[in-house]
Amino acid sequence: MVNGVKATVQEFEHDLSRWLVRAKGITKSFGEGHTKIPVLKGVDLDVARGEVLLLVGPSGSGKTTLLSVIAGILEADEGELMILGENIKAFSQSAKTLFRRDHLGFVFQQYHLLPTLTASENAAVPLLIRGMPKRDAMAHAEEVLRSVGMGERLASLPNRLSGGEQQRVAIARALAGDPQLLLCDEPTASLDAETGHRVVEQLRAIGKRPDRAVIIVTHDSRIFEFGDRIVHMDDGLVHQIQDGSEQVSG
Amino acid sequence: MSFVALKMLFGDRAKYLMLLAGLTFSTMLIVQQGSIFWGLMTWSMSGISNVNAPVWVTDPNINQVEEIKPLADTAVTRVRSVPGVEWAVPLYKGVQRARLRDGNFEQIALVGIDPSTLIGRPYTVLDGRIEELRAPETVAVDELTVERLGGPNKIHVGSTFEINDHRVRIVAIVQAQKSFQNIPFVYTTYERALRITPQERRKLSYVLVGPQPGISAEALAGRIQKETGLGAYSGDQFGWKTMQWVLKNTGIGVNFGTTVFLGFIVGMAIAGQTFYLFTVENLQQFGALKAIGASTGMLARMILLQSFTVGLIGYGIGIGLATLFGLTAGRGGVLPFKETWPLLLGVFVALMMICSLSSVISIRKLAKLEPAVVFRG
Ligand SMILES: Nc1ncnc2c1ncn2[C@@H]1O[C@H](COP(=O)(O)OP(=O)(O)O)[C@@H](O)[C@H]1O
Ligand SMILES: [Mg+2]
Numbered sequence: 001m002v003n004g005v006k007a008t009v010q011e012f013e014h015d016l017s018r019w020l021v022r023a024k025g026i027t028k029s030f031g032e033g034h035t036k037i038p039v040l041k042g043v044d045l046d047v048a049r050g051e052v053l054l055l056v057g058p059s060g061s062g063k064t065t066l067l068s069v070i071a072g073i074l075e076a077d078e079g080e081l082m083i084l085g086e087n088i089k090a091f092s093q094s095a096k097t098l099f100r101r102d103h104l105g106f107v108f109q110q111y112h113l114l115p116t117l118t119a120s121e122n123a124a125v126p127l128l129i130r131g132m133p134k135r136d137a138m139a140h141a142e143e144v145l146r147s148v149g150m151g152e153r154l155a156s157l158p159n160r161l162s163g164g165e166q167q168r169v170a171i172a173r174a175l176a177g178d179p180q181l182l183l184c185d186e187p188t189a190s191l192d193a194e195t196g197h198r199v200v201e202q203l204r205a206i207g208k209r210p211d212r213a214v215i216i217v218t219h220d221s222r223i224f225e226f227g228d229r230i231v232h233m234d235d236g237l238v239h240q241i242q243d244g245s246e247q248v249s250g
Numbered sequence: 251m252s253f254v255a256l257k258m259l260f261g262d263r264a265k266y267l268m269l270l271a272g273l274t275f276s277t278m279l280i281v282q283q284g285s286i287f288w289g290l291m292t293w294s295m296s297g298i299s300n301v302n303a304p305v306w307v308t309d310p311n312i313n314q315v316e317e318i319k320p321l322a323d324t325a326v327t328r329v330r331s332v333p334g335v336e337w338a339v340p341l342y343k344g345v346q347r348a349r350l351r352d353g354n355f356e357q358i359a360l361v362g363i364d365p366s367t368l369i370g371r372p373y374t375v376l377d378g379r380i381e382e383l384r385a386p387e388t389v390a391v392d393e394l395t396v397e398r399l400g401g402p403n404k405i406h407v408g409s410t411f412e413i414n415d416h417r418v419r420i421v422a423i424v425q426a427q428k429s430f431q432n433i434p435f436v437y438t439t440y441e442r443a444l445r446i447t448p449q450e451r452r453k454l455s456y457v458l459v460g461p462q463p464g465i466s467a468e469a470l471a472g473r474i475q476k477e478t479g480l481g482a483y484s485g486d487q488f489g490w491k492t493m494q495w496v497l498k499n500t501g502i503g504v505n506f507g508t509t510v511f512l513g514f515i516v517g518m519a520i521a522g523q524t525f526y527l528f529t530v531e532n533l534q535q536f537g538a539l540k541a542i543g544a545s546t547g548m549l550a551r552m553i554l555l556q557s558f559t560v561g562l563i564g565y566g567i568g569i570g571l572a573t574l575f576g577l578t579a580g581r582g583g584v585l586p587f588k589e590t591w592p593l594l595l596g597v598f599v600a601l602m603m604i605c606s607l608s609s610v611i612s613i614r615k616l617a618k619l620e621p622a623v624v625f626r627g
Contacts, residue, residue, distance in 0.1 A: 068622050071541070073541055073620070073621045073622045074620075074622050094545055094546065097540065097543055097544070097545050097546070098543065098545065100541065100542065100543040101542070101543025101544070101545075102543070104543070106541060106542060108538070108541075112534065112535075112537075112538035112541075114254070114257075114258065114535050114538070114539075115261070115262070115535075116257045116258050116260075116261020116262055117254065117257055117258075117261070121254070121257070125254065125539070125542060126542055126543065128251050128254060129251065129539070129542060129543050129544045129548065130543075134253060157261075173542075
């Protein structure tokens with residue numbers, strides 16, 4: 001009896017130390033009544049510490065919705081969700097916001113750069129939100145921008161940048177805060193093959209550090225090789241999980 | 251994050267200028283309308299403000315300063331006997347006809363003041379010496395008289411003209427607050443005024459009174475009223491009484507009051523609305539900040555900073571434009587325009603309240619904002 005309980009606790013602690021994200025039976029619908037559309041239909045997804053996980057699937061299969069739920073930006077209807085060992089479903093809205101500020105980084109599909117801020121100012125935003133003095137935040141942001149090959153465009157406004165350049169600013173912004181969990185929605189969609197590779201390698205470098213993880217939603221089969229695992233979603237469910245090594249080239 | 255807030259505000263030129271234009275326009279509208287309104291009120295009270303007297307004694311039944319019901323000559327001595335009265339002097343005021351050299355007539359308001367104290371004299375003497383009124387057959391005239399009677403070449407210190415066939419000599423040019431009727435003011439001594447004007451049973455328009463030290467004008471006015479049965483008011487009381495009468499009886503109250511009120515409502519609605527729209531248009535940006543981890547409190551501070559910044563700038567420019575309007579359109583006193591600090595303060599307070607209110611509405615919207623907007627297309 002006693003041994004049994006002990007074993008379960010140990011297993012759980014072992015799980016917590018191994019998994020950075022644990023999602024079980026996540027469901028999410030939009031709308032009410034007749035117009036209710038189930039988008040996530042019971043998703044199980046674990047992400048290990050030090051893992052780069054690719055989330056792939058047809059458009060509309062619920063990838064972005066799942067990412068929003070993991071980020072604490074959307075509330076799941078049912079299911080359990082542990083992130084960095086915290087049951088964030090139980091958090092208040094403001095606690096979730098603070099959790100995002102301190103632990104998460106985002107690359108949005110639509111970039112969502114502030115149009116009136118320069119590239120460096122945009123990249124500095126997560127640090128400024130944490131209260132870092134402007135001078136330090138800017139210096140650090142510029143360093144990160146250089147590392148994604150944007151050293152020449154530090155003072156440019158987003159509307160002066162190409163789609164690929166904006167995407168790199170968005171990535172720099174996500175990296176600047178050195179988040180433990182990096183959530184990227186189609187981060188290479190606007191990048192040419194070479195830049196795409198470089199950027200994903202950078203994201204991978206973040207994810208591979210202990211205590212970190214990266215989830216990348218992508219269509220881009222060119223970057224499949226960078227994933228430790230590839231999770232295929234279809235119609236609101238996880239359909240198939242592949243190890244990075246097993247993937248079929250395509 | 252305050253610099254991010256300010257860059258959001260100033261960086262989008264088009265939106266910022268729209269917002270600024272809304273706030274500037276409303277400030278200007280209210281200050282301009284309010285100043286004209288107050289200008290009209292000062293015109294209506296010019297009969298009082300031109301005469302620097304602490305207490306006015308009148309017929310008990312008058313409504314306002316221009317309604318002159320002459321008192322018996324004995325009123326001056328009766329008032330002097332009221333305890334607390336330091337001095338009491340007579341004042342004549344009446345509309346008379348001045349004749350120009352070319353034979354044309356012009357209406358003037360003749361003011362007769364006490365020759366020994368010169369109480370009731372205008373504050374500002376532009377040319378000549380008002381003390382020379384004590385010399386025979388002399389008058390002091392205001393700038394409007396100069397203009398109406400033929401300009402500074404004909405009408406100056408030393409020149410003469412006729413009032414009711416009495417030749418008078420000008421010893422001083424003075425400044426007087428314009429009146430509603432827009433009639434020129436001519437000052438002379440009380441006795442001379444009685445001589446120049448046609449025979450009437452009573453000619454004493456007002457008794458002007460000064461209180462002894464330690465007694466307020468209001469208290470003395472009350473005492474005079476009680477002891478003599480005459481009307482008695484402090485300068486301020488008389489001014490308010492006149493203003494109330496004008497508001498009630500001339501249509502200025504209703505017409506202008508409506509304009510000022512509507513200007514206020516419209517101006518404030520524009521100001522509030524434009525700022526609210528500004529936030530709504532930036533909702534995506536605020537959503538992104540929220541997703542990245544900016545708390546509602548932080549966003550609220552950003553919005554307040556933006557709103558008060560643009561509010562202050564709009565207030566400044568609006569006042570500047572209204573003042574410019576007053577200086578140009580109101581030049582020469584053609585248009586009544588009096589910008590007073592209570593008006594400016596009132597507009598400031600109202601504008602800050604509007605800024606706060608629209609900020610609060612925007613903040614409530616942000617508090618409810620689902621940051622999930624950033625993940626959708
Ligand atoms: N806020 C929402 N309201 C209603 N439907 C939504 C909302 N967000 C997403 N959906 C729907 O959910 C489905 C899955 O969307 P999404 O998660 O964006 O898919 P993916 O990222 O895989 O393309 C789509 O059919 C989409 O129209
Ligand atoms: Mg998507």
